[in-house]
Amino acid sequence: MAHDFNNILSVILGHTAFALESVDEDHPLREGLVEVEKAGRRAAALTSQLLAFGRRQVLQPRPIGLNGVVVELEKMLRRVIGEDIQLELSVTDTGVGIDAATRARLFEPFFTTKAVGKGTGLGLSTVYGIVSQSGGEVQVESQPGHGATFRILLPRAPPVAPERASPPEARQSPALATGSETILVVEDEAAVRDVARRILEAAGFRVLTADSGIEALRTCQEEVGEIHLLLSDVVMPKMGGLECADLARRLRPGLRVLFMSGYAAEAIAEQGVLHADLRLLGKPFSAAELTRQVRAALDAPPTAAVGDPQGGGAAGPSTPPASPTVH
Numbered sequence: 233m234a235h236d237f238n239n240i241l242s243v244i245l246g247h248t249a250f251a252l253e254s255v256d257e258d259h260p261l262r263e264g265l266v267e268v269e270k271a272g273r274r275a276a277a278l279t280s281q282l283l284a285f286g287r288r289q290v291l292q293p294r295p296i297g298l299n300g301v302v303v304e305l306e307k308m309l310r311r312v313i314g315e316d317i318q319l320e321l322s323v324t325d326t327g328v329g330i331d332a333a334t335r336a337r338l339f340e341p342f343f344t345t346k347a348v349g350k351g352t353g354l355g356l357s358t359v360y361g362i363v364s365q366s367g368g369e370v371q372v373e374s375q376p377g378h379g380a381t382f383r384i385l386l387p388r389a390p391p392v393a394p395e396r397a398s399p400p401e402a403r404q405s406p407a408l409a410t411g412s413e414t415i416l417v418v419e420d421e422a423a424v425r426d427v428a429r430r431i432l433e434a435a436g437f438r439v440l441t442a443d444s445g446i447e448a449l450r451t452c453q454e455e456v457g458e459i460h461l462l463l464s465d466v467v468m469p470k471m472g473g474l475e476c477a478d479l480a481r482r483l484r485p486g487l488r489v490l491f492m493s494g495y496a497a498e499a500i501a502e503q504g505v506l507h508a509d510l511r512l513l514g515k516p517f518s519a520a521e522l523t524r525q526v527r528a529a530l531d532a533p534p535t536a537a538v539g540d541p542q543g544g545g546a547a548g549p550s551t552p553p554a555s556p557t558v559h
Contacts, residue, residue: 238494241516246427330374409527413460418448445471452483466493490529
């Protein structure tokens, strides 16, 4: 269901964005289109939250500096809570507290103590899903009349240089990343394939399309010019994205690869191992996110074969594998 829903949302959000680009700010249809876009994004967020609670969303773990994340949040929190409240690295409130019956249901999706229409009950369930899937746990201490304390415990990562958080302005920029390279888009859903093609062509890329892994390999064999990037769905009939990418790289050594998927983690795992060196674009995606990920994949150094869990090596095997024959 998540796969189908995310594909539908990709089409809705993509075509809404195209329509918004073609109407002026004062056009009578613009307000309605903006509302459609907002509703689509809320639906995408809801799907993501449900997958998170069920520990089904696709994780691409990476080390982060938690202090930097907290400091960035602190600036916002201080504006919200007011100057009369002291803020420290943990928060314990002095509210009415939570009784035992409510504590037992805190992390259930759609459970809420708020009035009808005032809350969805997905907040804590989403936190629980994300933390649990990341190997951590959430501890709750509370009783009536004594406030509540929530503690999130996460596994310690090996000592590596943490990734610096980019400023919010950079993360939220709607500008398209541009280029002139040739992208081969492999997607069995025609509507999603068309949206991806239109977004990439608007950003200046030359786009080839294929509706299956077999057709993609045929294109790799027959196309005279260079193909710089394979943008492929992960789960497809007959030939999955990982197999397609491996065979395509035999035909086109040095080919960059970017995967996209609206499936849950287990469905993707059945197709093979998405190790840390592989890039994955989740559906539904915005035009800005698609072009940013494509640009990043094109600018990244070549990696080892897609199915090689070691990854990272620019050089392939000492003896190149035989090129596949597509019938």
